[in-house]
Amino acid sequence: MGIYSDLINSNFHCPCMREHNVYIKEIDLNFDFKHIGNVCNKYFINKKIAVLADKNTRVIQADEIVVHLRKDGFEVDLLVLNDEEVIPDEKIVGTILMRIGRDISGIVAVGSGTINDLARFIASRIHIPYISVPTAPSMDGYASVVSPLILNNKKITFPAISPFAIIGDINIIGNAPLEMIQAGFGDIIGKKTAISDWILSAKLNNEYYCDYTSKIVQKATKLCIENVDKIYNRNPKGIKYLMDALILSGVSISMIGYSRPASGAEHLIAHYLEIKYLKEGKNSILHGTSVALGTLLVSMLYEYVLQSKEFLKVGNSEKIVESLTPYLPKPMEVKEWLQKIGLSIYPKDYGISFDLLKETLLNARLIRDRFTILSYAEELNILEAATTSILTGLY
Numbered sequence: 001m002g003i004y005s006d007l008i009n010s011n012f013h014c015p016c017m018r019e020h021n022v023y024i025k026e027i028d029l030n031f032d033f034k035h036i037g038n039v040c041n042k043y044f045i046n047k048k049i050a051v052l053a054d055k056n057t058r059v060i061q062a063d064e065i066v067v068h069l070r071k072d073g074f075e076v077d078l079l080v081l082n083d084e085e086v087i088p089d090e091k092i093v094g095t096i097l098m099r100i101g102r103d104i105s106g107i108v109a110v111g112s113g114t115i116n117d118l119a120r121f122i123a124s125r126i127h128i129p130y131i132s133v134p135t136a137p138s139m140d141g142y143a144s145v146v147s148p149l150i151l152n153n154k155k156i157t158f159p160a161i162s163p164f165a166i167i168g169d170i171n172i173i174g175n176a177p178l179e180m181i182q183a184g185f186g187d188i189i190g191k192k193t194a195i196s197d198w199i200l201s202a203k204l205n206n207e208y209y210c211d212y213t214s215k216i217v218q219k220a221t222k223l224c225i226e227n228v229d230k231i232y233n234r235n236p237k238g239i240k241y242l243m244d245a246l247i248l249s250g251v252s253i254s255m256i257g258y259s260r261p262a263s264g265a266e267h268l269i270a271h272y273l274e275i276k277y278l279k280e281g282k283n284s285i286l287h288g289t290s291v292a293l294g295t296l297l298v299s300m301l302y303e304y305v306l307q308s309k310e311f312l313k314v315g316n317s318e319k320i321v322e323s324l325t326p327y328l329p330k331p332m333e334v335k336e337w338l339q340k341i342g343l344s345i346y347p348k349d350y351g352i353s354f355d356l357l358k359e360t361l362l363n364a365r366l367i368r369d370r371f372t373i374l375s376y377a378e379e380l381n382i383l384e385a386a387t388t389s390i391l392t393g394l395y
């Protein structure tokens with residue numbers, strides 16, 4: 001269990017003066033699935049259970065899991081979501097609820113983002129535990145306690161529960177399509193700007209800051225960046241660093257109780273784009289991939305703001321720069337990370353027009369009440385000038 005052992009299933013008083021709780025009881029990414037029955041026996045009160053998968057993850061892993069479980073005497077309801085792209089909306093939630101057995105005692109979710117978001121929500125609403133079996137290192141929601149779902153065409157984050165156990169096979173996870181690996185890496189480099197925004201707000205607004213939680217995210221992020229080549233080449237060690245970072249990022253969110261350690265201006269940009277695509281009925285770019293692009297834009301925005309005369313006039317500007325320096329990535333560094341993972345640094349290669357990105361940079365701060373470099377640039381009255389300068393360099 002390694003790096004997780006101190007954290008999981010724990011509650012402790014932190015030097016930040018708050019108590020942190022982590023409810024996940026077990027994490028094992030080298031799990032031997034012959035023994036999945038033992039894990040289910042531990043957390044589920046009877047042998048009637050549901051396995052949730054989509055048509056890809058069914059073939060990749062769910063069918064095999066069902067065989068092992070049935071051998072161990074479980075009565076398994078295999079629910080496969082057969083849509084080409086599963087949209088986690090009210091229709092699919094209703095479908096699962098109508099198809100699920102009446103007295104099942106637990107759900108095993110085999111898949112990545114959407115499958116886990118659905119399982120976490122449904123398990124929380126019918127008051128049963130769930131076990132997560134990740135199949136791709138594509139996003140940081142495995143350890144999450146919330147479910148982003150779509151209701152009336154709007155993305156809404158619902159409170160839910162975290163999994164009792166996260167068990168995976170690192171070889172299967174590393175075999176995920178490259179675009180999912182790239183997205184996971186993108187979500188992780190976004191932590192660099194997320195932490196920078198948290199520190200910025202702590203310095204400027206006295207916002208609560210937990211150094212312990214922040215360090216957990218920083219350490220995991222650093223390992224991924226140092227091993228980007230191994231991640232790109234699907235070396236099992238590299239994939240393990242990436243999965244560890246994605247899980248720890250989710251754990252950090254549950255420790256604080258909200259997503260501050262894992263989500264800053266880069267996520268506002270990504271969410272703005274996601275909502276826009278959803279409204280227009282277009283296929284969205286993978287979440288982590290838009291976060292990767294957001295991270296580049298935010299690093300450029302930081303560079304612009306910290307060198308502006310408006311900022312340098314601020315009384316404690318030197319101190320702010322000093323506190324940000326260890327965490328804040330330089331645009332050149334972010335470009336290098338993107339290139340090493342095989343992603344373009346140009347927004348047009350993702351199909352994002354100049355006008356849409358301009359609109360995004362100018363308005364993303366409004367979708368959520370969270371202080372970031374976007375709101376600070378607006379406060380200094382330089383957001384528009386910064387946007388023009390950044391975009392001219394990218395188109």
Ligand SMILES: [Zn+2]
Pocket residue numbers: 014015016017018020210211212213
């Ligand atoms: Zn703390």
Ligand SMILES: [Zn+2]
Pocket residue numbers: 140187267287288291
């Ligand atoms: Zn994210």
